[in-house]
Amino acid sequence: MARPHAAALLEDAYTNRKAALFAARGWGTRIVPSTGYGSTAQLRLFGRVLFTRGRPEDEPEEDTYAARLRSVELETRGWRAFFATPAVDEPVTIRVNERIVTTRTDRGGYIDLVVRGHGLAPGWHRVFLDSPRAQPIDVPVVVVGSTVTHGIISDIDDTVITTSLPRPMIAAWNTFVRSEGARRPVPGMATMYRELLASQPDAPVVYLSTGAWNTAPQLTRFLDRSGYPAGPMLLTDWGPTNTGWFRSGQEHKRAQLHRLARELPNVRWLLVGDDGQHDPGIYGEFAARRPDRVRGIAIRELTAGEQVLSHVIPLATDDIAPTPRERLEVPVARGPDGYDLLERVRGIWEQDARVRTLREYASSVVTDVDDPPEYLVDGPDER
The missing domain is CATH 3.40.50.1000 (HAD superfamily/HAD-like)
Structure with a gap:
C-alpha cells in the first residue's frame, strides 16, 4: 500500500493529539446524524462521531433526531464545525430492524456503511446508531421501492x-x-x-x-x-x-x-x-x-x-x-x-406518466389479438 500523503499524516497527528487530551479530561462523544438511503436490497448509512464536552449521561432526556440535530447545530455552528475533533477508529453499532451491524469510524470520524438484507419495506424508516462513549440516536433513512422510476x-x-x-x-x-x-x-x-x-x-x-x-x-x-x-x-x-x-x-x-x-x-x-x-x-x-x-x-x-x-x-x-x-x-x-x-x-x-397511461389503455383494448401492433404495446420512444 502506498504511503499516505504528508498532509494526511500531519492532520492525523494533530487529531490524535487533541483526541488524547480530550479523552484524558473525561470528554465523551456525540453522534452526528445524517439521513441515509437505499433500495429494498441494501441501505447506505451515514454518521460522524465527534468529541464533546461532558458525558453521555449529561445529555438531555429528549433525544429525538430533531433535538439531537438542533443540539449538534448549536455546538458546531459556523467556524466550530471545522475545528471539531473527530473520534477516530471509534466503534459504532447500527441496528436496522432486527439486524445488528458493527463498524468503526474513519480518520475523519465518519461512517459510510452499506447494510444488505435489512428487511425494510419502501418508505421512510428509522435506524439506530450507538457508540460506547455517546448517547444512541435514531437516524432517518429512505428506502426506494423497485417500482419507483x-x-x-x-x-x-x-x-x-x-x-x-x-x-x-x-x-x-x-x-x-x-x-x-x-x-x-x-x-x-x-x-x-x-x-x-x-x-x-x-x-x-x-x-x-x-x-x-x-x-x-x-x-x-x-x-x-x-x-x-x-x-x-x-x-x-x-x-x-x-x-x-x-x-x-x-x-x-x-x-x-x-x-x-x-x-x-x-x-x-x-x-x-x-x-x-x-x-x-x-x-x-x-x-x-x-x-x-x-x-x-x-x-x-x-x-x-x-x-x-x-x-x-x-x-x-x-x-x-x-x-x-x-x-x-x-x-x-x-x-x-x-x-x-x-x-x-x-x-x-411527466413524460413516463403519459407513456404508462398509453400502455394501460393499449392493454385494455387490445385483448383478442395474438400479435398487437408494436406502437400499442411499446408506446412512444421513452428516450
Missing part, C-alpha cells in the same frame, strides 16, 4: 441556497461568519420540488454537493425550514486526503452520480444544478454516458452579478467550456429561478 438529484450552493460559491472570500464569510438563518433560499426552487413530487410522492430527492460534511446539520435545518423535501445529502470531507492536500469536488459529484445509477437502477433522475460552477459539464457528461438513467437536466441561470461573485467573470461556466449539448439524448431546461424552471421541466417530469 422518478427521482431528483439537486445541487445545493446557488441552486437551492444563495452562497455565491466558490469565490474563497465569499465562501469563507458564508461558512465561518454568517449564521445559517442569514442565508437565503433561491426563489421558487422549493415550490418546484414540491410540485414535482405531488405527482410522484415516492420519488427520492438527493442533495449532491461539494460542500463539507461539517455543515450537514445546518444545511438540513435550512432545507427543512425553507420548505424543501427531506432527503439524504452527499457531501465531501474538506481537507487533506491520503493522496493530496484537497479532494476533487468534481470527481466527488461524478462518482456519486454513477453510484446512484448503480444502486437505484430503476430510477431516471432529473438533475438540477446551476451554471455558476461545473454542473452543466458534469451533468452533460453523465447524461451522455448514461442516458437511460437521466430524465432531464434543469439548470438555474445565475445573474451576471452572481456569476461575478461565483468565478470573477460574468459568464456561465458552460459558455466558457460548452458541454456536448448537441449529442445529449435527454432534454435540458434553463431558467433564472424555480418558478420559471417548473414550467419548463413539468413535461419532462
Whole structure:
C-alpha cells in the first residue's frame, strides 16, 4: 500500500493529539446524524462521531433526531464545525430492524456503511446508531421501492441556497461568519420540488454537493425550514486526503452520480444544478454516458452579478467550456429561478406518466389479438 500523503499524516497527528487530551479530561462523544438511503436490497448509512464536552449521561432526556440535530447545530455552528475533533477508529453499532451491524469510524470520524438484507419495506424508516462513549440516536433513512422510476438529484450552493460559491472570500464569510438563518433560499426552487413530487410522492430527492460534511446539520435545518423535501445529502470531507492536500469536488459529484445509477437502477433522475460552477459539464457528461438513467437536466441561470461573485467573470461556466449539448439524448431546461424552471421541466417530469397511461389503455383494448401492433404495446420512444 502506498504511503499516505504528508498532509494526511500531519492532520492525523494533530487529531490524535487533541483526541488524547480530550479523552484524558473525561470528554465523551456525540453522534452526528445524517439521513441515509437505499433500495429494498441494501441501505447506505451515514454518521460522524465527534468529541464533546461532558458525558453521555449529561445529555438531555429528549433525544429525538430533531433535538439531537438542533443540539449538534448549536455546538458546531459556523467556524466550530471545522475545528471539531473527530473520534477516530471509534466503534459504532447500527441496528436496522432486527439486524445488528458493527463498524468503526474513519480518520475523519465518519461512517459510510452499506447494510444488505435489512428487511425494510419502501418508505421512510428509522435506524439506530450507538457508540460506547455517546448517547444512541435514531437516524432517518429512505428506502426506494423497485417500482419507483422518478427521482431528483439537486445541487445545493446557488441552486437551492444563495452562497455565491466558490469565490474563497465569499465562501469563507458564508461558512465561518454568517449564521445559517442569514442565508437565503433561491426563489421558487422549493415550490418546484414540491410540485414535482405531488405527482410522484415516492420519488427520492438527493442533495449532491461539494460542500463539507461539517455543515450537514445546518444545511438540513435550512432545507427543512425553507420548505424543501427531506432527503439524504452527499457531501465531501474538506481537507487533506491520503493522496493530496484537497479532494476533487468534481470527481466527488461524478462518482456519486454513477453510484446512484448503480444502486437505484430503476430510477431516471432529473438533475438540477446551476451554471455558476461545473454542473452543466458534469451533468452533460453523465447524461451522455448514461442516458437511460437521466430524465432531464434543469439548470438555474445565475445573474451576471452572481456569476461575478461565483468565478470573477460574468459568464456561465458552460459558455466558457460548452458541454456536448448537441449529442445529449435527454432534454435540458434553463431558467433564472424555480418558478420559471417548473414550467419548463413539468413535461419532462411527466413524460413516463403519459407513456404508462398509453400502455394501460393499449392493454385494455387490445385483448383478442395474438400479435398487437408494436406502437400499442411499446408506446412512444421513452428516450
